Amino acid sequence: MSVTIDITGLAADGSAPEADRWARISVVPSPLAELGMALHVLSEPGHHPELGGWTAAVSSRLSPHLADRLCEADFLWRTTFSDVFWAFAGVPGGRVLPGATLAEDLELLDELTDEQFVQAALEFTCGLRGDTPRPGTLDDPVLRRRALDMAAARGPMQERFTRRLMEDPPAIRAWLRHLLLDCEEAFFADTWARVQPQLAAEARHRTELLRRRGLTEALCSLSGAFSVDEEAALITVDKLPVVRTATGDGGLVLVPTSLGRPHV
Template sequence: MVVTLDVDGAQASHFAVGTSPLAELMACLHTLAEPEHHPESRAWLARTREALPEPLVQELNRFAPLWARYRCRLFLPMRKPLDLELSAELDGLARLDADEFTRLAAFAIRGLTFPGADQLRDADVRRAFVKASERRSFSRGELARALVEDPDGFREHLADTLERCAAAFFDAEWRRIGPRLKDTAAPVREQLRKESALTVLTSVSPTATVTERPARVHYDKLQSATGKVAERGCFLVPTLHGWPHLILKTGDDGLPLVVHFIAGDWEQRPSARQSLIRDRLAAISEPGRFEMCRHLLGEPITTSELAQRTGISEPQVSRHLRRLREVGLITSRREGRMIYHRLHAQLLLSLGSDVLTTVMR
């Protein structure tokens, strides 16, 4: 499955690149709510949890459906300009049209967009929304009920919780990482002036692929969606705490598309595509190839020696080696008349983390 950005007719003016402290705060709250997604953040999680008073922890648990799985569109930029301070973004959240606020919050609580979210003033629609949320979990049901019974009170309570997060840990964190995110955004903004939208949108993710006609960029995700940049515009917002999740928002009518892309060193730890990971798992799951991998790990070995050790014919060994080579799990080098094969141990070692990262993104 893929999320596709249609860039036919898109110009540089259709894009905005910049930072969003509110979006980064959401990424932090996601990490707190789903720590198993972020093993690389253990030290940060430990420090931050120490700074959180217990009443605030309880409030974050209550509002967790807004950022745990489905990232609420309320916390991503909805209009220009970008690079605002958190206080300005929270002020914009407070002034947002009441029906739009309720609709976007409802999407996050349900965990998906759904028909009728713009009709939550209707009693029957409200009851159906609460019941559907309850089927997901008791906590979602309670949050859904709070939203429809008192939308203004819900918004005030949420804003107060976010302000308390800022005071407890995020203001200090933003002072540390905000300049780095601005340094990430600047070259992307410059790139948009000089290169095609296809090139820029591909450059922000190692999983992106391109079709030229029609001009589209496809991102390897666990859902399918499409958004047209020329019709709605597109915001490119870097994140550090969001790793490894590339967040794409395309389904919120009337709002710009958003690419919440990963800043930092993903170039040094590139993500493999789902298809390649499946191929690698399939390649080593075959018993004969799995047994061969044990011999290929210890030392470079020839086809004939491998056949002798495993009791498999040389033509069969050659076929197995070819398959392992196709998915990048072995390397082969020639020395005179002999070809030696060896398992790519680092790739095999990283396969587990690749699987986890792919499932999470």
């Protein structure tokens, strides 16, 4: 099982200098993405025993009210990660990079249309596939019914959330934004201050490897989970989901993470 990314649209002509071949690949940390990773670790501490000390310390600081709200939405990050944490990728143009602060990343999230936001959440709560076109769920009664049926199969919490999401997207968007800002105040500001310097250093290192040694070295030296076929312009990541996607004529953004694996 794997995630396969077709990067044909990124490669410059083969005669171009190596430093220019992958000019539209960026390595940039994202505080919103790292917060998503942090929430995943908190919801599945048994999957990340190496972070047990951090998990215990953060969990002990959470107010019961915030802990309850996190449980209400944990299907957005427990098993995989909702696309709401990669909001920069949905901004039109395909050239937007993550923000330097959580506030900047949330501004990018605000730029998504209600349909984009709903699709990002429904991909996660209802199991919509990431490798197929996704028509407008908000305007299509058949798709709305399918989404609710699939959410109900996941559980009553998912069904309630999905119903609220489709009935009043702005209210759910405001609710999630408030939740993420409360997480920043409760624990994530301290976590980000600690990990951001190492993520920035990793981004600089990977960018330099990409420029000097090429895409294969930049990715495969990061983790054995990566394989790169530069001739076919394919990146394959050994992961549980089976997904195929393509960059098209946009860009590819690699987001380093301290809390997740394989650390990107």
